[in-house]
Amino acid sequence: MSQLTARPPSALTIAGSDSGGGAGIQADLKTFAAHGVHGLSAIAALTAQHTRGVTAVHAPPVAFLRAQIDACFDDFDVRAVKIGMLATAEIVEAVADALVLHPDVPVVLDPVMIATSGAKLLDDNALGALRTHLIPRAHVLTPNLPEAELLLGRRIGAGADAEGALAALRALGARSVLLKGGHLDEGDQVVDRYTDASTVFAHRAPRLDIDGHGTGCTLSSAIAARLALGDDAATACRAGIDYVHRVMRDAYRPGRSMVSVLGHL
Ligand code: PLP
Numbered sequence: 131m132s133q134l135t136a137r138p139p140s141a142l143t144i145a146g147s148d149s150g151g152g153a154g155i156q157a158d159l160k161t162f163a164a165h166g167v168h169g170l171s172a173i174a175a176l177t178a179q180h181t182r183g184v185t186a187v188h189a190p191p192v193a194f195l196r197a198q199i200d201a202c203f204d205d206f207d208v209r210a211v212k213i214g215m216l217a218t219a220e221i222v223e224a225v226a227d228a229l230v231l232h233p234d235v236p237v238v239l240d241p242v243m244i245a246t247s248g249a250k251l252l253d254d255n256a257l258g259a260l261r262t263h264l265i266p267r268a269h270v271l272t273p274n275l276p277e278a279e280l281l282l283g284r285r286i287g288a289g290a291d292a293e294g295a296l297a298a299l300r301a302l303g304a305r306s307v308l309l310k311g312g313h314l315d316e317g318d319q320v321v322d323r324y325t326d327a328s329t330v331f332a333h334r335a336p337r338l339d340i341d342g343h344g345t346g347c348t349l350s351s352a353i354a355a356r357l358a359l360g361d362d363a364a365t366a367c368r369a370g371i372d373y374v375h376r377v378m379r380d381a382y383r384p385g386r387s388m389v390s391v392l393g394h395l
Pocket of ligand 1: 145146147148153154155177179214215242244245246247251342343344345346347
């Protein structure tokens with residue numbers, strides 16, 4: 131097929147921009163491209179950011195965010211949506227409203243709240259909106275440990291406690307949950323835990339000693355890319371975890387601090 135007649139599936143990221151190119155929309159588009167998926171973006175927030183931290187955040191008017199999302203759905207065959215940083219309750223509600231028109235498109239929800247550098251990426255009062263309006267719409271919810279603790283309102287420990295938390299997270303209404311294990315102390319392993327209505331698994335991998343930035347964004351967009359290519363959620367999550375592991379091994383250091391992961395297959 132020539133380049134002009136080829137129709138790769140499209141995936142849409144609704145997320146924040148990272149001016150440093152390590153996380154957010156920039157990581158998502160690199161990841162989509164690495165999977166052969168056409169990347170669309172609706173920018174929900176802008177950050178002034180480098181590898182050492184976030185220096186400013188700007189949220190666009192919600193009507194403009196809505197215009198971006200609608201423009202993508204008006205022309206492209208959107209096969210999956212990834213949601214990342216949403217910044218405010220108003221933005222969460224605008225995204226939920228826009229997606230009501232597209233009930234069949236799978237959504238990967240990365241409940242971005244705090245950056246690795248410590249910067250706050252979601253207002254405190256937006257947590258309720260996320261629970262009410264977006265979590266029930268998610269096919270795959272991908273919290274890290276601090277995000278899962280905020281969603282459940284309790285601390286989570288390793289082993290059986292994390293397994294209990296996984297079930298409790300799914301009870302919030304998402305069709306499936308991938309609880310990322312990077313922040314848990316489980317020896318020299320990282321254990322990512324997945325559950326949906328019929329499948330439960332724990333994925334174990336040796337811990338890589340990398341002060342990485344953008345790994346969560348890369349994982350959720352890799353899962354969205356795999357869903358856009360036709361995988362079911364459990365398969366997409368396993369493939370996404372393997373992808374992040376590979377790109378972390380090949381990570382590079384473009385600025386003075388945290389490394390970025392490189393989008394490639
Ligand atoms: N900046 C933006 C725009 C993001 O969406 C995210 C995470 O999703 C981050 C920063 C934080 O990434 P990390 O925690 O990997 O530093």
